Amino acid sequence: MSKDNQILEELTSKEYEHGWSVNLETDEAPVGLNEDIIRWISAKKEEPEWLLEWRLKAFRTWLTMTEPEWANVHYPKVDFQALKYYSAPKQTKKPKSLDEVDPELLQIYERLGINLNEQKRLQGIAVDAVLDSVSVGTTFKETLSKLGIIFCSFSEAVHEHPDLIKKYLGSVVPMTDNYYAALNSAVFSDGSFCYIPKGVRCPMELSTYFRINAANTGQFERTLIIADESSYVSYLEGCTAPQRDENQLHAAVVEIYAASHAEVKYSTVQNWYPGDKEGKGGIYNFVTKRGICAGDHSKISWTQVETGSAVTWKYPSCILKGDYSVGEFYSVAVTNNYQQADTGTKMIHIGKNTRSRIVSKGISAGKSQNSYRGQVQVMKRAANARNFSQCDSLLMGDRCGAHTFPYIDIQNPTAKVEHEATTSKIGEDQIFYCNQRGISTEDAVALIVNGYAKEVLNQLPMEFAVEAQKLLALTLEGSVG
Amino acid sequence: MTTVTKNKVTDLFLENAPSFGSFPSLREESKQIVNGKGLPAAKDEEYKFTSVSKKLEQVITDFSPAKPIAVSKDTIKDHLWAGFEGSYLVFNNGIFSEELSAFENSGFEVQMLSESNAIALGSIAKAEKDPFIALNTIYFEDGIQISIPRGKKVDSPILFLFFNQANEGQIISPRILIEVAENAEATFLEHSISLDEAVYFSNSVTEIKVGQNSHVHYSRLQNDGSKAIVVSNFETDIHRDATFTSTVVSLSGDLVRNNLSLRLQDSGCVGNMYGLYLLNGKTHVDNHTNVDHTKPHAESNELYKGILTDQSRGVFNGKIFVRQDAQKTNAFQQNNNILLSEDAIVNTKPQLEIWADDVKCSHGCTTGQLDEEALFYLQARGIDKMQAKGLLLYAFAGEVLEHINDESFRNYIDRLVQERLGSNF
Secondary structure, rough: OHHHHHHHHHHHOOOOOOOOOOOEEEEEEOEOOHHHHHHHHHHOOOOOHHHHHHHHHHHHHHHHHHOOOOOOOOOOOOOOOOOOOOEEEEEOOOOOOOOHHHHHHHHHHHOOOHHHHHHHHOOOOEEEEEOOOOOEEEEOHHHHHHOOOOEHHHEEEEEEHHHHHHOOOOOOOOOOOOHHHHHHHHHHEEEEEEEEEOOOOOOOEEEEEEEOOOOOOOOOOEEEEEEEEEEEOEEEEEEEEOOOOEEEEEEEEEEEEEEEEEEOOOOOOOOOOOOOOOOOEEEEEEEEEEEEEEEOEEEEEEEEEEEOOOEEEOOOEEEEEOOEEEEEEEEEEOOOOOOOOEOOOOOEEEEOOOOOOOOOOOEEEEEEEEEEEEEEEEOOOOOOOEEEEEEEEEEOOOEEEEEEEEEEEEEEOOOOOEEEEEEOOOOHHHHHHHOOOOOOOOHHHHHHOOOOOHHHHHOOHHHHHHHHHHHHHHHHHOOOO | OOOOOHHHHHHHHHHOOOOOOOOOOHHHHHHHHHHHOOOOOOOOHOOOOOOOOHHHHHHHHOOOOOOOOOOHHHHOOOOOOOOOOOOEEEOOOEEEEEEEOOOOOOOOOOEOOOOOOOOOOOOOOOOOOOOOHHHHHHOOOOOOEEEOOOOOOOOOOOOEEEOOOHHHHOEEHHHHHHHHOOOOOOEEEEEEEOOOOOOOOOEEEEEEEEOOOOEEEEEEEOEEEEEEEEEEEEEEEEEOOEEEEEEEEEEEOOOOEEEEEEEEEOOOOOEEEEEEEEEEOOOOEEEEEEEOOOOOEEEEEEEEEEOOOOOOOOEEEEEEEOOOOOOEEEEEEEEEEEEEEEEEEEEEEEEEEEEEOOOOOEEEEEEEOOOOOHHHHHOOOOOOOHHHHHHHHHHHHHHHHHOOHHHHHHHHHHHHHHHHHOOOO
């Protein structure tokens, strides 16, 4: 047991790799939240009148709402008046290309292992890099625009493609959807926008990299992805934040719209700062993600690897409206120390012959609490709907908890819905088997955990899978002897 | 965790609350709870799909406690099934009737709660746990305490017969306290019967203490009239090396809510929960079960199955808690449903909450139709479709029925199930 503790000790004392911050000159909104701040943000971004109205409407609704308390997480409440709702690195003029972007900004991303300049040369991934409240640069814009694909920051899209924004903004996640979505609708600062035209298969992975740098701010970005008929896109999202003692709030909204025969694959590797080993600091990750399979034969697939954040509250969902549409949710959620995660999905079957699949793997270590909360709903006209859910939990150490809250609501007799869940720990016999074959206990644990999470990791695009595996190893290696 | 808003029904209950001399402090405390919390509304997570309060508001006109009705010994004989041998305790509109019962020399003791010094009353079924327990604590006139002495093996089953009829008040509140001492064994059966098709609200509380190394089976058949509203609160404390097996078969009623809670207090306990609900018409049955593993090396098994047709609705919520000390726990839970009609609805939530790492816990749930291939297989062998369906459904239900340990009761229920499923050929 003492060895276990020693290894656990080592593990928990491991520093958060991305915990540094950079002193940048920033443009910030004053502390606090009121209608003037929202007008200030809107003016700063030179937004059209209708968007300001939309924000204000959301804000007014938000004021009437109460913070949700049903999730299995406990944390000191956020003081919404003590936050700054806008923080942007100072730039004299808008950069036309990456060459004009402040080199210090680019350095931030380089330190994170994302070299925007290099990305420019390498074929593969187009990145939209978001720092605090604004997008600092988007790569490969021109290549993509030749195919008619629009991939840019949200603010840019507001100016250049107002019709699309007007049509789809809030169509999947209404501004009044929930407390944090309403807050986001009122104060969102930037984010990514992506439109794939009819019949186009996006030739590269599109990616957004979110980074919180400034202290005392909240990050409220908004992502909108529209896949028109018969198109395909794979979208990646990554995030990190500096190590700070206070809790920072991240309340994002992601909306996906898939027209008929379209397919969207959305992958997240979430590695916000999780707080130190006493549970001090860390990001509150309160995110609303939802996609709608609006057309027949469309497909939305969510893959997430959740390793960071002090508190996670996130349920990427699919509304399966089109007949024969497919929703998928693959998740690995790892919690350590005092982290708390309440995550899962909602699959709403509305159309006929819709299918959904949920694979959720929770891993809890240290003193963390890990909850799966999911809902599978089969509406009355969703004939022949099919769902399979599997949610497994792996516990490491006797001070952590794993919880499962699956809601299954069926209103159609032809539906076939299955749910299964198991909870276990890494077996001594498994470790012994590996030891016998010359694999050290540390490696054996990594091996077993990777095997356990493989079903999900396999769904990730290549570049992400490697990062995710490294993250898993870093978070968990050796936490059980 | 639960937020409840007070509703009209709560006030009606409090206005009509009877005043009984016995257990003054318990009843007063319960009044405070009902007054403070109110009866659960639809917003309450625990009663999300089953709004008992709303139903009561719609259909109950008389909130006074029910008085005994005229039941003859022949009526009782009529309702005992063939082959039944054992003692029986009759509850007439929720009130125990000694003259109608037969339990002489059966090796256990029966006392009226008001006459015994029932110290344990309210300690297993705590009023603060659920407003309906509190409501029963206000409304029961008297109940009984059954004590099985140490080392006693009660050979024949002990049957509770509930005769319910609404013309003498509509609120029926049976209260039973069972204390099984160490190394004892007993089998309890329960059968509820509606004597007419009128509306009544039966809100029962059963508290059971299963002593060290004792083994208790408790099987229930719920066959109330189609207008009956039934809430049953079943609370058990299970001690070291003891086993407790509960089986509930729900066949009818308007709205039925079963709260079943097993607390595995020590190592070596085994808690089993089995349930079958065959629903038709507009029957709504909600089974909420709760197993609390508090110490290492205990086991729980759970299997609930439902067959639903017409506009019926089945709700299942199974909670398994494994506390930090409860290492080496084995907990299994399964819920399977078959929907036979367009309008039937199933809401299920198999919930696990685990704080210990060295455990084996699993839960599963399925909802679907009969296996087409199995149907075809039988048809290909000359069994017509209706029969084949009946056969498959009966086999599906059989997995639960086999856990009823009293043979005559099992056969009786078996026949009722066969009739219902059209497999009585």
